Amino acid sequence: MSWCRMEFKPKKSHSLSIRKGKVDEATTFRVAEWKIPTVSQEPVKSLGRWYDSSMKDTRRGAETLELASESLLAINKC
Secondary structure, X not given: OEEOXXXXXXXXXXXXXXXXXXXXXXXXXXXXXXXXXXXXOOOEEEOOEEEOOOOOOHHHHHHHHHHHHHHHHHHHHO
């Protein structure tokens, strides 16, 4: 699908539907005949950060702490 000389790529788009404060898995978005995948189906990375349907940063904090620990161990081995 193209619009104003721009082409829409559904693989590069992701959707997230929230109803009453909770992720709604039943809602799907379509553009023409293409279905846009949800963030829960395919997590997306933007600016070095992963986004998924959990909408919680607690797991991200643990991942960051683990990565920092591994990096410090690698530096200390040098």
